[in-house]
Amino acid sequence: MITMTEIAKLTQVSQPTVSRVLNGSKTVSADIRERVLACAREHNYQFNALAKSLQGGKTQLLGVLLTDVSNSFFADLAKQVEAKARELGYSIILFNSDYSSAREQEYLDVVRRYRVDGVLAVPVLEGGSLWPGCAQRLDVPVVALTRQVEGLDCVYLDHVEAAAQVARHMTQRGYRQFLFIGQDGCPKCEGFRQELSARGLASQLTVLEGQDDEQLKKELRSHCQRPGPRTGIFANNDVCALRVLSILRALGIAVPGRVGVMGFDDTYMGRYLHPALSSVSQPIEQIAQQAVSRLAYRIDNPGPAAPLNLALPAALVLREST
């Protein structure tokens, strides 16, 4: 690949002059400018971003650490983040921690090696308590995605509040017994529990981890097939909700009559299911937009700043399953 020095030789000028031309400096005579530009075009010149960055400048690179790109929510998020980053002239190095803290740490080092200008990350651990420390060691700005992290810039959907909305909606629809399928103690679960508690229904909540299909089927049978009040099931995400719907159908349990099902993320498939899936919609584009522009701002304005703690509101998308 051709360099400025080579162009300089070919066009009989000094290398700094080539630099001036290629960077659009006005203080170059017309004929030199033309000669240089012609030569650059002819050889398909592209500046060496590494050399340029070495010079103390920025790399225009953002590290993006996700837990699982194959999850359709994160995939969407990655897409939007890439788009926003591009608008601001950044490219992204993508890492997939696969929910492994060890890998997350490893990637934190890699990101430093490449001297990225900033990092967007979905912390592996919900609490994210070790992240402020990581961020400091990184010595570039960091914005946490979709997780609240104390003492760190973060942009997220308010899971607690969203789950409370779900609880309100379900009680309104007449469900009086509840199942949360996901990790006990996570923000969604807590928000759900709190709101039920406020309505004196906390004792009616059961939390199921719901790993494999067989296990889940057994548990759903015992919870939903016996007579009793209608049951509202809040699934950790749409994939999980889809599995639940499938099992309920196999069990011959009526949805939304006997049991209501609510997903999370509002993935595209929801509207095409039968019954169409009610879900909590995340404002993915806003999250990406806010996170990237905050990161860009911090890159352009270094120095300490009060952490941004941006909790975006969720919207319930009500369809047939509740």
Next chain:
Amino acid sequence: MITMTEIAKLTQVSQPTVSRVLNGSKTVSADIRERVLACAREHNYQFNALAKSLQGGKTQLLGVLLTDVSNSFFADLAKQVEAKARELGYSIILFNSDYSSAREQEYLDVVRRYRVDGVLAVPVLEGGSLWPGCAQRLDVPVVALTRQVEGLDCVYLDHVEAAAQVARHMTQRGYRQFLFIGQDGCPKCEGFRQELSARGLASQLTVLEGQDDEQLKKELRSHCQRPGPRTGIFANNDVCALRVLSILRALGIAVPGRVGVMGFDDTYMGRYLHPALSSVSQPIEQIAQQAVSRLAYRIDNPGPAAPLNLALPAALVLREST
């Protein structure tokens, strides 16, 4: 961030000595080694990948150009590619062309700027005829993903053969009228047509672009509701198949009795649908594995080589919808 030169000053040795220690050279005295390592650890040293690469070496960076990460197939692919790349010590810069050729060209330049060691790309245009040219201009190895490109390394699922399998399966199941939903002339469509043709059924094939739901519904009604032979519908991908299933249900058309539906990509949701969706399964992990290791091989062994043209076989996953 601390540099070798700074460590050198702190430990009272020369910078190249620091380099030797940090790169594990044996020819350094024990006490210097320890002093240097201690200092490096203390200041959390990470080498500057830019500077190192500038030296004419490799960047350990791979450019990955996708058309749409939010598509669950490509999201899976991205995940696998990242994993394989990591195993070989590469990090990936991810670009999303969004099916825009203009953006694709733009990204080709960006990738050159960062002096990536190689590129993995899903060409925007099916034929991919301008890619061999692009690859040459890139002057790093390129491997095309999931598309056959003449004169370029490529790893893909054989769409033509896969579609032929679908046609055979459908005729076996007694479908005698056919719909392909997707772009006319694409490999899947051609493979489907050819195989039907070989069975004297080509005249029974109709191709629908199927953009919006309303339009598609109208067309499906006119094709499937009138009496006549059973219809086999081959959808371009699972998302599309899901839409078709949803519309057929609304129309009260029996699946798989009156109409059979086959998707493509075998995304996770297929097995949970009702009826469970038959689909063509792509060997995503193999594609990623083969593509990345081929790329790595070409990086390590520069110079001309006969293009690899690796067509992986598809597997039909038969469930309830056909």
Next chain:
DNA sequence: TTGTAGGCGTTATCAG
């Protein structure tokens, strides 16, 4: 075993 000198492709700061 260790240090010195040069260069990778840029940009920035000087002179001229």
Next chain:
DNA sequence: CTGATAACGCCTACAA
């Protein structure tokens, strides 16, 4: 308006 020169962080000779 243009050209030297130094510097960024590292590595690879070569020299001591």
